[in-house]
Amino acid sequence: MNFNKILIVLFFPVWVFFQIGEDSYSSEFRKIEHEITVGHPGNEDNGLEQSTLVEVRNKKGMAVEFYMNVESVICVKSVCKVVPVRIFWNNLGEYQKYELDKGVTLEKYEADLFEKQDYVKLQSILSDLDSPFKNVRIDEILTVADETHNDVDAVSGATALELDEEDTVPGAALTCFTLWHWAHGDIEIIIRNFTGKSLKKQDFKNYITSTKEKEQLFAIEQLLETKNYKKILVDAVINETSKNDNLLRSTFKYFNNASDKKYFQAIEKLFLKGNEKQKITALNSLLNSKRSVSSKYLDGLSKEVLSLKTYQEISIFLRLMKAKNSNSQEVIKHTIPLLGKDLLIARSVYWFLKDKNLSDEQQRKLALFYAENEDQL
């Protein structure tokens, strides 16, 4: 079942101002209730569950926390007692903790109650992004092993899954599964988008320049989501991306959706300021872009060709010029010196220049290269 498609329905957000002391929030915080539709792999009817997600904003109006009340067991409600569980996330959609109402307890199979250490282990499981429950199907939880490793029921406790003890609360795999998939998955992007909508320019700037990469990625993702291309933020994104390759993918997604002006400016800056990987990504973007690029713009880039260090950079640069600026004398002028570089680079320049209209001096240099490297062409 594909849960990638998320339906988010915002029905009349309900603004609720906290009373002092209520739910441990101060009056500086306020709540917004969002009616959402979110996928849960335990729901075998249509994969979608309706629920109320509560957004908590600080006095500046920025979302700082989310929580949602869910049921402890999905699907097979007759197997275990179902109790309400409140799950908390931070504003990046990361699971933080769960809470039970006073006096409420979680149950295992055959009415065994959770022990104190089981609650601790559950928190550890829910905090684990790579928990085995991530890739488990509910039918695996509900079956025990036989020869074909996928038959019979789980109520005996011996699931086909055969989870290691540290990965589950024995006898409560269904609860772990249910809560893990509430805590993670589609809900994360729903929360991120709500947070994104609450951010102001300075909030974005703070996130982009954060020392935490995940916050930087969040900011770029939400800039794209909210189609925000304010200059100060664009500059911040370029500046930070030039220092961190891990932002490249998100950054290029962001700029691929920008206007021509912003796009070309961003590519030029990343090409000029960036490292090898960033230069390659920028050149590849230009090569594959359907936008119309001027010779002047490409001639400008060619001035930097001597600063390119690796064969791959030169290779993609020459390919770009051949495809979109093939007869530029400016490009020829800047690439001729590369005939003196290492063999792979020089050879690719030789092939690039071979059919070009060269001056006598340029032709002489080309002929010299050929004479010296004929057996390696």
Place this chain on the structure above:
Amino acid sequence: MKRRNFFKTGAKGALAAGLFPIMGDITAQTSSSSDKRLFNWNEGVEGIKGDPIRRKILNVDVAVIGGGMSGISAAVSAARNGAKVVLVQDRPVLGGNASSEMRVTVNGVQSLSNKHKVERETGIVEELLIENWHYNPQESYPVWDHVLYNYVVREKNLTLLLNTSAISVEMNDDKIKSVVCRQLTTETDFTINAAMFCDCSGDGFMAASAGAEFRMGREGKAEFNEKYAPDEPDGWVMGDCFMMITKDMGKPVPFYPPEYAIPFDAETAFKDKHRKVKQVKEGFWWVELSSDVDIIGERDEIRHRLMAHFYGVWDHIKNSGNFPEAENIALDWIGSIPGRRESRRFMGDYILKEGDLLGNTQFDDAIAFGGWSLDEHCPGGIENLKEPASYFHSRFKEVYQVPFRCLYSKNISNLLFAGRNVSVTHMALSSTRIIGTCSMMGQAAGTAAAMCAEKGVNPRGLYQNNMNELQEQLLRDDSYFPNRPANDPKDKAKKAATIFASSTASGDAKLLLDGVSRDEIEKIHHWQSEGLNEELQLEWNKPQKLTSVEMKFDTNLQRKMMMHKNPEKNKGQIIGIPPELIKNLSVEARVKGDWVEVGKVDYNKTRLVKVNFNEVKTTAVRVKLKETHGAESIKMFEIRCY
């Protein structure tokens, strides 16, 4: 063109050794006569003999006896490696236990207690499973039979004999000189002369007839220090089984058991959790019968008793009133030939034992891997309800290795085997018997047989002198065994000055040259692009002469891929070609500065893609990876250039 004339004059109808025509390299034609007169016994027409058996001689490099999944893998791999091969199958269909006649699931390594729960087998068995989803998404077993048939008959160098049983062997000292096989449908005896013989038949009549040493039964604890083995050795083997497929009639349907049905003792059987009826779609593996005397000699009696037990169980399900879910269910298919787990185990230069599997012994001659749990079925099967139906002694954390020395006879010098009859103990067989594992052994045995025939050596000599070459060929052909990276000196990709990709979302293009063609636990061996329409480029300092580029792509080896009798078991699988797999690609070589397309593949269906082309002298190769069967990026594990 009239049929007989075609055989006389067609390009592929050339006479083989002047003895009989071969049709399309596929089927041995049993008659070369062009006499169309009415046969009339009373008139004594010339050509009608007192002895009705026709006799033909086949001269091949490799004879494979047994057309189950191991035999198919052996025959195809031997043929692909240049040997002239005959594949002899005693049934009208290929597939053995996996065929429509028995319908045993093509299981492989699964339920590992590790991050990789599933570690799917690659090579021929994977090609077959993917191809089946292409031709047979309806999961029809008769169609599956013909998927296998198509896969075999299109192979050059391979002659298939169906309905043909080995009946005798002729020896030359410790070598098999020939095997005589009778094709009942044509009343023809084929004398097959071969350099190498592979017995992949399970029971191993040919190998036994040749005098190959074998065991049948259970080793005692002491002999190999096997903790799960019985205290004393005995004759028990794991039993035979019937499968079934049912259909829902939409209304209550009665069931009347045959007179010979044996009443089912449900009370005893269901006392513990080992025997349960949790579905009514596909039979019950615990309806099983074995023997501690001679399971081969008793097979027909076992077949009958097993049918009687099967109908007894089904009578209980339908008529006891305890299974209301079966009220509308009717039997649609039931096997008539039991699926077989165990009989002869032929002895090789090494006997793989329980400790090797549990301790993951590392072998210099590894040629396959396994990882199904130690799943030893109960002695006596359904006639011994006091013991669990199976002892799931232990599952594995990681896959174990199978050594080549288990695949050839210790005393018959040109005999190999693959499948459930290889050189393992009873305890080890409880894991290695799984079809996916057996198929990998088949690929190894077939490849080795072709090498032996080509080099004029026996399997032991190959082990002693050419083991590295055998392993390299297997790895090149997409087999896998852990901790043995490929390092083929003929692979020119390894000599490239640089390799790079148009984008990288995870892994590294350089990892495509590291010799490991799948991700291992916590060890990445892949390159993955950010999107589609990506490129991969290799560049050499000096020009290279190339004729092929070979690549291995992602098919998600951590997801099951087999067909099921019960559609419920498809959950979590993809019904179709894996979406991760590359669909269209082209290969370019740079010739005098210009990129020239030298080959392309459209609608690819295999993990291993070999693009062959006329020799080209080049300093760079570029692969254009266009699209997958659904995934939004391209992931691959290896690239080689030859």
